[in-house]
Amino acid sequence: MHDMQTHLEKLLTEAEECALISRRHAADQSKKELFADLSSNLLGLxxxxxxxxQERQDWSNR
Structure with missing residues (x-):
């Protein structure tokens, strides 16, 4: 379970980094859109x- 939580935190950090790049550092519109899309995909994951x-926690609490 700890590994899953670690991966979750990593995904959230990477999503925020991509969003930040999209908002502040991308040089052109296509790069902004790319990093915004990456952020969205990472948030979905x-x-x-x-x-x-949550399902695993629910299952173990039975």
Whole structure:
């Protein structure tokens, strides 16, 4: 479970970094869109992982 939480935190950090690059550091519109899309995809993966962690906790509490 600890490994899953570590990966979740990493995904969230990477999503925020991509969002920051998109907002502040991307040189042109296509790069802004690319990093915004990467951020969105990473957040989607983080959401799925959060659900898996919750389901695993629910299962172990039975």
């Amino acid at each position: 983080a959401t799925k992982l959060e659900r898996a962690i």
